[in-house]
Amino acid sequence: MKEGFRQAMAWLHTWTGLIFGWLLFAIFLTGTLAYFKAEITHWMQPEIPARTLSSEASLTLAQDYLQQHAAGASRWLIDLPNAREPGLTLRWQQAPAEPGKRGQFTKKTLDPQTGTDVQGRETMGGDFFYRFHFQLQMPYPWGRWLSTIAAMVMFVALISGIITHKKIFKDFFTFRPRKGQRSWLDGHNAVGVLVLPFHLMITYSSLVIFMSMVMPASILAAYKGNAEAFFDELFPESNRPTAAGQPGQLIPLAPLLERARAQWPEGQAGSLSVNNPGDANASVVLERDGAEGVVHDFGRAVTFNGVTGELLSTTPALPVPMAIAGAFYGLHMGNFAGPVLRWLYFICGLAGTAMIGTGLVIWLGKRQLKHAKSGVMPFELRLVEVLNIASMSGLMVAVVAFFWANRLLPVGMAERANWEVNSFFIVWGLSVLHALLRRGRAAWVEQLALAAGLFCAVPVLNALTTPYHLGVSLVQGDWAMAGFDLTCLGSGLFLGWAAWKMQRAGRATSVPRARVRPVPLEREAT
């Protein structure tokens, strides 16, 4: 009975892992990259200088700029610069042409020191990986649904994997390299078991983040089908006052930061929104930087009257259920993490990616053994092989192609940001084609070697196309820029090592295969 149950779980683990493995590999890898979203964006928009300045000074600059350029707007949104995102981002919304519609948004990035417009090259930056890892470049809401389904399957695969694994404690420290299929399984178990807390947290929290989408029944039942009413009650600060129609003088915004700080013992404002600036009914909402604690503070805000400066309202501390949801949200995003912890998040993400990758390799390896003698693979195994190659090594090449496109596409090109994304998908598509045309191992080696070469050359490319090469960024202490170059170099070396290993392993197995091959030929002849 017990063995039967375990076998059933093994079956479940095998097949859920295979069907969703390719997609999950991409979700995990891009999600892992998204931990360095701001740093990737900084590398991809090197024109925006990295400087740290006081929030007050930047806010004064922002207010001056908006008063000059967007006095008539219905709303200003100001994102203050922080250590990871050095630009001062301003957005403003025009009053909608017709009531009930959304007004048009304009976005500008300022240099927080001089207050002048910075023209960063058009790019999605690290946001591309972040968006892709839960939207999958599909129209809303299909990508979100697919990634949420993938998360559920991941959860099933994790639980069934734990049940299938017979000797979690006995094999806890076991990794036996250079033993072929055995080593892959050891590796799969090691990254699975040792980093299990992360896997469970990241998978479960992704379901919590999309819970109103996955399980809307309780909301729809309690609010009589009107989900909007639920969110209005949950986030009251999103209700905006209407303009009075009479002009009013907006107070200086910078001193409000200090007053907001008085409300939050150890927090500070991360962004501001000004409703109806220049109107008698203006209000200023300071939203707390949600990245300060492990528990993400959803929309914790203080509101001031924009003309008199009177404190209008503060949102109360989070109720327990929201704090729990906030904890999962915060844990998943890791916004609170400092540099060291962020790297640990990154390593855990890579371990998750490796777990999925090794799982896919094991599935194929086990079944390939049966056909090793004949040397001919049935169609379905060949399909899995092609998808394995394209989804793993092909994705690596696509990621690095995205970075190359950022440096090589002309700065003034129309639709530039889109073409960066397109080059990612074009290269990924080509990797499928390449995997179809070449024999399995050759395709692996060539794609890994290509990715390795491109990654290793990223620092050189950066030095040739921008003035922010390693010699400059290291001296200036621009760690995001230097770290990106060095991480690319490191990834390139690792992929190069993987390609070399793959080729050597191929040589070791191709010798007996050459001896075996004449046998079926003779049989065919007779």
Add this chain to the structure above:
Amino acid sequence: MLLALLLCYGGFTALCLSMDRHHADVLGRKPSARRRHVMKFGGWLLLGVSLWAAVCATGWGLGLVEWFAVLMLSALLLVLLLPYRPRLALSLAVLSLLASPVCAVLM
């Protein structure tokens, strides 16, 4: 976080050495029953102390997150080092246990 990392790594190494197979792989012979028990107890104790160190340093919220992070990282590091450089893995554990009191005093 460094102190927690040192203690975790030492703790996992002790737990690893409390198992016959790994003890034989690294040190060339099977451990005595007494040694096995000491290693096992010491390993769990070190992991416990590392949790305490992490929580003391940054409070429960961040402390727990950091503890889990170093827990996973130290185990991963040990398992990857063991088959390739068993001696290095062992000396790192000794070093980290020696360094941990210094680290505790300095922080």
